[in-house]
Amino acid sequence: MIDELEIRDLEVSIGQKKILKGLSLTVRVGEVHALMGPNGSGKTSLAYTLMGHPDYHVDAGSVTWRGEDLLSKKMTPDKRAQAGIFLAFQYPSAIPGVTVASFLRNIYNAVHHPKQPAADESDGAMPKYTGIPLAKFRKLMEEKMALLHMDPAVAARYVNEGFSGGEKKRLEMLQMAIINPTIAILDETDSGLDIDALRTVAEGINATLSPEMGVLMITHYQRMLNYVKPQFVHVLLDGRVVMSGGEELSHKLEANGYDWVREQVGLPSGVGDEVAEPVAEHV
Amino acid sequence: MAPLALMQPLDSNAVEGVSRDEPAWLAELRTEWWSRVEADPWPTGAEEEWRRTSLDNLPRDGGLLLDAPVATYELDPRLAERGVIFSDLASAIWEHGDLVRAHLGRHETLSAQMPFWARSLAAWTGGTFLYVPKGVTMDVPLTARTTLPSGAYTYLPHTLVVVEEGASATLLEEVSSPDGQPVWFGGTADVRAGYGARLRYANLQRLGDEVWRIGAQRVEVGQDANVTTLNAEIGSAISKVGMDVRMTGKGGSSRLLGLLAAGDAQSIDFNSVQDLIGSHTTSDLLYLSALYGASHASFYGVTRVRPEAKQTSSYQECRNLLLSPNAGAEPIPVLEIETNDILRCGHGATAGAIDPVQRFYAQSRGMSAESAERMIVRGFFERVVAQIDSEPIKARVLDALAARIGSADEAAA
Ligand SMILES: Nc1ncnc2c1ncn2[C@@H]1O[C@H](COP(=O)(O)OP(=O)(O)OP(=O)(O)O)[C@@H](O)[C@H]1O
Ligand SMILES: [Mg+2]
Numbered sequence: 001m002i003d004e005l006e007i008r009d010l011e012v013s014i015g016q017k018k019i020l021k022g023l024s025l026t027v028r029v030g031e032v033h034a035l036m037g038p039n040g041s042g043k044t045s046l047a048y049t050l051m052g053h054p055d056y057h058v059d060a061g062s063v064t065w066r067g068e069d070l071l072s073k074k075m076t077p078d079k080r081a082q083a084g085i086f087l088a089f090q091y092p093s094a095i096p097g098v099t100v101a102s103f104l105r106n107i108y109n110a111v112h113h114p115k116q117p118a119a120d121e122s123d124g125a126m127p128k129y130t131g132i133p134l135a136k137f138r139k140l141m142e143e144k145m146a147l148l149h150m151d152p153a154v155a156a157r158y159v160n161e162g163f164s165g166g167e168k169k170r171l172e173m174l175q176m177a178i179i180n181p182t183i184a185i186l187d188e189t190d191s192g193l194d195i196d197a198l199r200t201v202a203e204g205i206n207a208t209l210s211p212e213m214g215v216l217m218i219t220h221y222q223r224m225l226n227y228v229k230p231q232f233v234h235v236l237l238d239g240r241v242v243m244s245g246g247e248e249l250s251h252k253l254e255a256n257g258y259d260w261v262r263e264q265v266g267l268p269s270g271v272g273d274e275v276a277e278p279v280a281e282h283v
Numbered sequence: 284m285a286p287l288a289l290m291q292p293l294d295s296n297a298v299e300g301v302s303r304d305e306p307a308w309l310a311e312l313r314t315e316w317w318s319r320v321e322a323d324p325w326p327t328g329a330e331e332e333w334r335r336t337s338l339d340n341l342p343r344d345g346g347l348l349l350d351a352p353v354a355t356y357e358l359d360p361r362l363a364e365r366g367v368i369f370s371d372l373a374s375a376i377w378e379h380g381d382l383v384r385a386h387l388g389r390h391e392t393l394s395a396q397m398p399f400w401a402r403s404l405a406a407w408t409g410g411t412f413l414y415v416p417k418g419v420t421m422d423v424p425l426t427a428r429t430t431l432p433s434g435a436y437t438y439l440p441h442t443l444v445v446v447e448e449g450a451s452a453t454l455l456e457e458v459s460s461p462d463g464q465p466v467w468f469g470g471t472a473d474v475r476a477g478y479g480a481r482l483r484y485a486n487l488q489r490l491g492d493e494v495w496r497i498g499a500q501r502v503e504v505g506q507d508a509n510v511t512t513l514n515a516e517i518g519s520a521i522s523k524v525g526m527d528v529r530m531t532g533k534g535g536s537s538r539l540l541g542l543l544a545a546g547d548a549q550s551i552d553f554n555s556v557q558d559l560i561g562s563h564t565t566s567d568l569l570y571l572s573a574l575y576g577a578s579h580a581s582f583y584g585v586t587r588v589r590p591e592a593k594q595t596s597s598y599q600e601c602r603n604l605l606l607s608p609n610a611g612a613e614p615i616p617v618l619e620i621e622t623n624d625i626l627r628c629g630h631g632a633t634a635g636a637i638d639p640v641q642r643f644y645a646q647s648r649g650m651s652a653e654s655a656e657r658m659i660v661r662g663f664f665e666r667v668v669a670q671i672d673s674e675p676i677k678a679r680v681l682d683a684l685a686a687r688i689g690s691a692d693e694a695a696a
Binding site: 094096114 | 638639640641643644645646647648649650651652654655658659661662663664665666669691
């Protein structure tokens with residue numbers, strides 16, 4: 001078994017629109033990769049495709065995780081999560097009426113105590129609770145919340161309802177810490193965070209990181225990479241990874257934008273770009 | 284099992300038969316109500332309230348159930364000493380005749396429900412009586428739980444709740460029955476809260492899958508009184524309930540909560556009138572339904588603000604979650620505002636499927652699609668559940684819902 005997520009020649013479309021046009025990238029456990037690319041270049045589409053979002057259609061290519069086909073029909077999003085893949089959403093969804101504590105316990109149990117379907121449940125009767133004991137879970141949650149400097153009161157709030165952008169990102173990291181995945185895809189986890197929050201969240205990520213975890217960090221900015229150091233930096237343009245390098249590549253991108261990359265790989269200016277320049281962010 | 288004692292068919296002889304051994308005043312009262320039965324027309328289906336439920340297949344041939352199931356009525360003896368009465372209505376006739384006589388069958392209800400209200404008042408054989416005298420307050424919720432017998436019959440119990448001035452009470456009525464039994468269940472409730480009284484009244488319906496529940500509730504909210512009602516509808520084939528909420532006293536307030544969970548070919552149809560009669564009254568309605576299979580929910584809700592009702596505040600909200608492409612909902616809010624002097628009057632009605640973004644989010648965290656869906660539905664119901672302030676009632680309602688929407692303690696699937 002090879003501990004790697006291998007994406008080969010991946011082509012993805014949504015509706016009639018082709019978004020990924022032969023993307024290849026390999027993330028091994030223990031490695032930190034950064035994926036950069038202009039707005040609309042398909043970073044989130046890649047993340048969603050890896051997680052099994054039903055709207056993203058894989059036209060060609062393959063994704064294997066530890067040698068197994070991640071794109072097979074039976075690998076529904078929940079199965080992928082149970083196999084160790086985690087996606088921190090760029091825009092996390094609210095779940096009205098479901099408290100953070102209850103949600104976290106549900107997802108903890110889903111990943112760590114997946115239920116074996118019993119024969120006698122066909123009548124709709126609820127199976128006995130077989131998850132983590134409540135007290136033990138509380139302790140785990142409080143410990144991870146402290147790690148991310150989160151207000152314990154958040155546990156009683158409804159998932160992402162009325163959360164600020166930064167609070168949502170923190171909750172994504174809390175979920176990651178609770179699940180403790182093997183491959184973490186972080187889609188612009190640094191966006192929307194103020195300077196102090198960025199440091200806290202980055203520290204949280206670093207504390208969660210281990211040699212048993214691989215990371216694919218999608219970002220527009222160097223600042224996150226100052227805390228969570230990538231060994232590899234990739235540029236996504238025109239639906240492909242057109243350039244890969246070490247950490248220095250991210251500095252170069254931050255200083256010079258993407259035009260020089262386009263030039264170097266022979267793409268016309270503006271290609272793979274919805275908006276000509278990355279939108280400045282309000283933090 | 285002993286055969287059921289039934290009186291058939293349901294006619295004036297049956298009413299006479301039921302009242303044979305009862306006090307004369309009650310026999311007279313029943314006869315009076317039976318004359319209303321004969322005077323009031325059966326719904327034609329053209330009435331706005333009856334357009335979405337046809338009574339064509341109502342099981343009417345079963346005969347009237349005589350040996351009504353009696354709940355276990357538990358009441359703290361100290362409260363009994365202070366005059367609280369909590370018993371079945373039939374016993375109360377003998378033990379507290381004057382009191383029952385003063386309150387039973389005194390009012391009409393919505394014209395749409397009158398045929399059923401009148402039948403129940405003429406031919407009730409079971410039901411609950413709760414009386415809380417002036418100034419007596421209770422913290423512990425009272426429970427009246429009945430399980431109906433197997434068989435094909437008509438059962439029209441009547442519940443009478445009177446909470447006097449400054450008193451407070453919480454009552455849960457729960458009714459269940461076995462599947463596969465074609466029963467006409469015509470339970471009605473007459474609920475009154477006096478000056479400054481506080482009442483929580485919950486009704487948990489877990490009837491069998493062939494039961495027709497044709498109900499009526501009349502709720503009268505006195506001056507500065509505060510009433511919350513909850514209808515949790517889980518069972519039955521057809522459920523048609525008329526809610527007549529009369530905000531008669533100045534400054535009274537009501538919260539009308541509903542949790543409807545239906546599947547298969549179940550149909551739930553409510554019509555309500557929030558009648559703002561007194562000034563400075565408040566009435567907020569929130570009905571949530573989760574509809575599976577080919578089930579259907581209708582809600583025809585009228586908010587009426589009378590000309591003399593100044594400075595009232597009211598809201599009507601009906602949200603339907605459609606969990607199958609074959610499920611349907613029809614929320615119809617109607618506002619009849621006869622004064623300009625209102626503080627607030629509004630409505631909100633929706634019917635739609637689960638947000639796929641929410642489902643994907645939960646699924647991407649390892650929860651199966653089904654488990655994610657159940658969690659989202661529980662969250663959807665939370666707006667009402669959070670307002671059930673009695674913990675035992677909340678637990679009971681959640682337990683009844685668990686077969687459809689799981690429980691917070693379910694291990695991940
Ligand atoms: N559901 C959808 N329907 C139609 N087009 C879509 C949909 N989702 C994504 N797209 C399009 O696919 C392209 C890639 O979008 P994606 O969100 O993957 O970009 P991104 O690289 O993550 O951008 P950003 O940096 O702004 O987050 C865009 O042109 C976008 O408009
Ligand atoms: Mg994106």
